[in-house]
Amino acid sequence: MSASQITSEAPHEDAVWGAFYPSTWNAAHPGMIVSRYMLPVEDDSMLSGHDLNWWQTNHPDWILYACKSDGTPTRDLAWTGTSFPDVPLDFSNPAVIQYQMNLLIPYMKENGYTALAADNTDLLNYVKGGNPNFGETPQAGEYGCGTYDSSGNFHRSFDGPLDSNSPADPAFVAAMVNWVKTVDADVHAAGLKLLINHPLYNPPTDPNEEQMIASVDGMVDENGYTRYGNFASGNTYAFTLEWIEYLQAHRVAVLVTDYFCLGSSCSNDVNSLSPQQVDWALASYAIGNEGGEDMYTSPSGGQEYSYRSEYSTGYGAPCSSYTQPASYVYERKFQSALVIVNATSSSYSFPLPSNHTYRDIEGQTLANPLTMPPTSGYVLLTSNGCS
Numbered sequence: 001m002s003a004s005q006i007t008s009e010a011p012h013e014d015a016v017w018g019a020f021y022p023s024t025w026n027a028a029h030p031g032m033i034v035s036r037y038m039l040p041v042e043d044d045s046m047l048s049g050h051d052l053n054w055w056q057t058n059h060p061d062w063i064l065y066a067c068k069s070d071g072t073p074t075r076d077l078a079w080t081g082t083s084f085p086d087v088p089l090d091f092s093n094p095a096v097i098q099y100q101m102n103l104l105i106p107y108m109k110e111n112g113y114t115a116l117a118a119d120n121t122d123l124l125n126y127v128k129g130g131n132p133n134f135g136e137t138p139q140a141g142e143y144g145c146g147t148y149d150s151s152g153n154f155h156r157s158f159d160g161p162l163d164s165n166s167p168a169d170p171a172f173v174a175a176m177v178n179w180v181k182t183v184d185a186d187v188h189a190a191g192l193k194l195l196i197n198h199p200l201y202n203p204p205t206d207p208n209e210e211q212m213i214a215s216v217d218g219m220v221d222e223n224g225y226t227r228y229g230n231f232a233s234g235n236t237y238a239f240t241l242e243w244i245e246y247l248q249a250h251r252v253a254v255l256v257t258d259y260f261c262l263g264s265s266c267s268n269d270v271n272s273l274s275p276q277q278v279d280w281a282l283a284s285y286a287i288g289n290e291g292g293e294d295m296y297t298s299p300s301g302g303q304e305y306s307y308r309s310e311y312s313t314g315y316g317a318p319c320s321s322y323t324q325p326a327s328y329v330y331e332r333k334f335q336s337a338l339v340i341v342n343a344t345s346s347s348y349s350f351p352l353p354s355n356h357t358y359r360d361i362e363g364q365t366l367a368n369p370l371t372m373p374p375t376s377g378y379v380l381l382t383s384n385g386c387s
Contacts (some may be wrong), residue, residue: 066129069141078144092175092285218253275362283377
């Protein structure tokens with residue numbers, strides 16, 4: 001984003017993930033969270049200036065390579081799936097973590113960052129083999145697995161597997177949990193915060209998840225309630241809501257991204273969202289917000305602006321927690337609103353209380369009873385909503 005775009009957008013935001021111009025964000029919105037992006041499994045060549053030749057000469061035993069699906073080591077570089085020209089590193093090595101923090105923390109403090117934004121902190125070996133950023137071809141079934149020392153001897157760090165349908169590799173999980181815990185201690189000692197983008201494969205009460213949750217200040221749920229247009233419903237919605245409530249109860253900020261489209265044909269204009277889409281995101285946010293949730297809604301990733309006028313509409317404090325008038329149907333009363341979510345694949349008839357008048361935040365037509373389409377939400381403005 002340009003300086004003028006940041007100046008226009010920043011007053012509406014609480015946090016920015018991966019800011020390139022921290023001073024501009026800070027000037028436009030003093031006190032907001034401004035974070036520096038990184039990947040645990042890679043060097044940051046933008047800061048270090050190190051290319052593959054440098055690593056092969058100076059720390060060949062830190063470079064992460066891939067194995068075939070049967071576990072056979074290769075000389076293919078590991079690949080996180082990004083387009084960054086950063087050398088993959090064995091993040092289970094304590095010396096690698098120390099190097100990363102020695103590189104990042106001074107830079108963050110010198111440039112006005114308040115938090116580190118660590119992407120892809122999966123408790124699953126998502127690292128592939130064959131790195132196109134270094135002229136290689138991605139190889140099906142390969143996964144990040146180990147290193148070679150200066151004598152050419154292979155040292156295995158991870159056993160795989162690669163996909164979410166297989167059991168998680170305990171070595172990779174342990175390494176990621178340790179990375180987060182170690183980095184958390186380092187950034188806190190420097191007066192900074194740690195945010196993670198963390199795909200949700202397990203319930204929040206999983207022991208490894210509990211360790212990770214205890215070591216972060218905020219967590220991004222990139223699937224959110226929309227799952228790139230495949231709306232969370234039924235058990236999926238309940239699972240997302242469980243995580244959002246658990247994190248807030250453990251004093252971890254929840255940064256929910258609600259994208260409605262995936263692919264190059266998606267719009268980047270936030271104003272292209274339909275009233276029904278915005279209502280779904282706003283209603284879902286209101287159902288689970290206990291004071292520590294932030295929401296980011298957009299057609300897809302990559303747009304420059306995300307603010308919509310609905311976000312400035314106040315509806316007061318919640319009267320209580322949400323209730324469920326039916327399975328996967330959620331209702332929550334606020335001082336100046338009634339919020340309803342139908343997270344099912346069927347229509348639901350919701351009788352509006354007769355002692356109130358309601359106005360939909362998106363201007364949609366209302367009737368009583370309110371016929372809610374499948375996977376739909378409503379933020380209905382009213383007065384004396386708690387009565």
